[in-house]
Amino acid sequence: MSEIFVGVDTNILCNFGHIERLDWKTLFPHATSVTILVSAKVQAEMDVHKDTASGYLLKRAREFQRLLKKAEEQDYCYSIEDCEVPVNFVFLNRPRAHELDQQQFDLEHADERIVAEYHFEQKRLSVEICIVANDARPIRVARDAHMRALRPEKWEADRSEPEDEKLRTARARIRELERAQGARPKTQLANFSTERRHVIPSGFSPTFDVAKYLTQMGSALRNTETIRSPQSLIDKYGIDDGFFGALNTRHLTDNDIRDYVHELEEYYTRFNFEPHELLRRLQVLGAAYVLTIEIENVGEAPEEIISLELSLQNAIFVEPSDMEGFNDWCLAPPTPPVPAMWLADDVLLSDQSGSPWEAEHEFASLGGSVTTETHRCRSMLHGHKAKTESYIHPSDPAKPITVLVTLRAKNLIDPITRKLEIICSPEVVDEAFVDDFLVRQSVFLEDDQREILLAVLEER
Numbered sequence: 001m002s003e004i005f006v007g008v009d010t011n012i013l014c015n016f017g018h019i020e021r022l023d024w025k026t027l028f029p030h031a032t033s034v035t036i037l038v039s040a041k042v043q044a045e046m047d048v049h050k051d052t053a054s055g056y057l058l059k060r061a062r063e064f065q066r067l068l069k070k071a072e073e074q075d076y077c078y079s080i081e082d083c084e085v086p087v088n089f090v091f092l093n094r095p096r097a098h099e100l101d102q103q104q105f106d107l108e109h110a111d112e113r114i115v116a117e118y119h120f121e122q123k124r125l126s127v128e129i130c131i132v133a134n135d136a137r138p139i140r141v142a143r144d145a146h147m148r149a150l151r152p153e154k155w156e157a158d159r160s161e162p163e164d165e166k167l168r169t170a171r172a173r174i175r176e177l178e179r180a181q182g183a184r185p186k187t188q189l190a191n192f193s194t195e196r197r198h199v200i201p202s203g204f205s206p207t208f209d210v211a212k213y214l215t216q217m218g219s220a221l222r223n224t225e226t227i228r229s230p231q232s233l234i235d236k237y238g239i240d241d242g243f244f245g246a247l248n249t250r251h252l253t254d255n256d257i258r259d260y261v262h263e264l265e266e267y268y269t270r271f272n273f274e275p276h277e278l279l280r281r282l283q284v285l286g287a288a289y290v291l292t293i294e295i296e297n298v299g300e301a302p303e304e305i306i307s308l309e310l311s312l313q314n315a316i317f318v319e320p321s322d323m324e325g326f327n328d329w330c331l332a333p334p335t336p337p338v339p340a341m342w343l344a345d346d347v348l349l350s351d352q353s354g355s356p357w358e359a360e361h362e363f364a365s366l367g368g369s370v371t372t373e374t375h376r377c378r379s380m381l382h383g384h385k386a387k388t389e390s391y392i393h394p395s396d397p398a399k400p401i402t403v404l405v406t407l408r409a410k411n412l413i414d415p416i417t418r419k420l421e422i423i424c425s426p427e428v429v430d431e432a433f434v435d436d437f438l439v440r441q442s443v444f445l446e447d448d449q450r451e452i453l454l455a456v457l458e459e460r
Helices: 010-015 042-051 057-070 111-124 136-144 153-157 163-181 210-224 230-237 254-266 275-285 319-324 338-349 431-444 447-459
Strands: 002-008 031-038 077-080 088-093 129-132 148-150 185-191 195-204 290-296 303-313 315-317 364-366 372-380 387-394 401-408 414-431
Touching: 002 010, 002 111, 002 338, 002 447, 010 042, 010 057, 042 111, 042 414, 057 077, 057 088, 057 372, 077 319, 111 129, 111 136, 136 148, 136 153, 185 401, 195 210, 195 275, 195 431, 210 275, 210 447, 275 431, 290 303, 290 372, 290 414, 303 315, 303 387, 319 387, 338 431, 372 387, 387 401, 414 431, 431 447
Parallel strands: 002 031, 002 129, 031 088, 129 148, 195 414
Antiparallel strands: 077 088, 185 290, 290 387, 303 372, 303 401, 315 387, 364 372, 401 414
């Protein structure tokens, strides 16, 4: 608990906020009071800023002059009591040159002149003065002269100033005028990373019990509700034991149910294979990469005609259907039997006139070549996101894939261009990875098989 004497450098008064609100308590937590000494050289430099500076620096210089004017009425001293620690400002007289230590300090250099004046005052008052500066030169000069010196780095995180009512009103008026002139969209790539890894399983972790995993997948396949059970078919259609009316009946026959049960029992063995076969299937499934890019509008108005262009090196674009033939897991379920009369009704009730619906706020692929692709979205509301999904097959998996991404929009003055690198990385994988990998790569399965696989993963 003591009184602290501080010699401030000019940059502290210029760059660390309002002079009367500087956080001395943070720098000197145990001080009972802080006396701020302002050397004659610092006063002269602040006077120059008053006449030549602009913006933030001019504001600080004018605040300093107002404080100096208050101090002039009290013998160049001014005290602030309504803060965590009492603060006293003392504006020093200019010492004569012969009074300063010209051997220790280069008085022609402004920083050294400031420290020399505080060094002289320290001897005159017989107190320890701590030099507070934000530049390396005065800190070093002070320490060479065996004076205490510190740089207030703790203030850097909180240099904002509380707004008074007048400033708040002005800011609100500016925002109102900006809205009146018209809000604008701001379209950008969301959470974009310039490097991505595509892990291809090269083996299984020793802690991963693959045989148990496959058994669980088989049990989940048997229990999934996606596949119609024989009992549900009986409950819906009923059983007709008659022979002559079987072709026109609205019921199933015993033979229909027996055949369906036999097909199901064979189908439920789809995961009865060895761990090395699972690894092979995962590697084939991972031959292509799913590239997802998210675009967001963080502005204040909707954006229109958003276009995302992709260009590849060491890879080609593929369609998921191109990979289906390589990824047949035989998971398409057997077709449940349906009575003949129900089949006729289904044909009559089916909607043959429907056309694909194109969502206005989602991206649609416009195609391109094997190495270029374009996605377009008609409009995107402010505060909303949309994503594109592309499917890439590397030409040489041992080399990185380079993707040049270009984003254009109606109100985007210059296109946004980024380069993305995808690295194929063979790695040993565990159970959690396999689950995520199957969900992500299941797009390369035929639709019925994909639906079953996702249902099995969820059930497991």
